[in-house]
Amino acid sequence: MRNTSGRRQVASTRRRAGRGRVVLLTLVLCGVVAYLLAPLVQKAIQELTLPLAYQGIIRQQAAAKGLDPALIAAVIYAETRFDARTSPTGAEGLMQIEPATAEFLARRSGGVNFTIADLGTPAVNIAYGSYYLRYLLDEFGGSEVLALAAYNGGETNVQRWLAGVQAQGRTFTVSDIPFPQTRAYVEKVMDAQQQYRQKYARELGYTE
Secondary structure: OHHHHHHHHHHHHHHHHHHHHHHHHHHHHHHHHHHHHHHHHHHHHHHHHOOOOOHHHHHHHHHHHOOOHHHHHHHHHHHHOOOOOEOOOOOEOOOOEOHHHHHHHHHHHOOOOOOHHHHHOHHHHHHHHHHHHHHHHHHOOOOHHHHHHHHHHOHHHHHHHHHHHHHOOOOOOHHHOOOHHHHHHHHHHHHHHHHHHHHOOOOOOOOO
């Protein structure tokens, strides 16, 4: 009986040890898998929270028009999150360009063959949106705050707001934008611009 009991104890000990090794091996494998998948998960989360596409076009247009590529990406993010669509007001494409604005830009840039339908093409839409940003920056002395406010709230409105602030002898700031939607838009774009510089430095050409 003692031999039988002893053998049972040995077998039980071996089973417990075997289960322990299985648990340990499982934990090790889970750790390895988590380590290998972490960059992919992080990238997926990043793309969901701060998407980026058409980076080649963005970089090309930024270089051609003397713009910060992160600014272009941030405007696209604020307008459509890189999901092109037509707005209820008729704004088209990734950068939500109004047909009247597009026709103005086409005349100004010499785009004689331009049609509104062209705004559905990402390369054309980003080119026109970038041209518009460059135009607004030039109109407002290089101020990104004023240019972005005009992109969202209209050039005429911004000129009126700026004149009022200048009449008081002050420098225009984001808090001087009276439209809550436009003020929130400018803050959103400028915050996203910083994030795009940091998170997509290589994709946007800041580092190699």
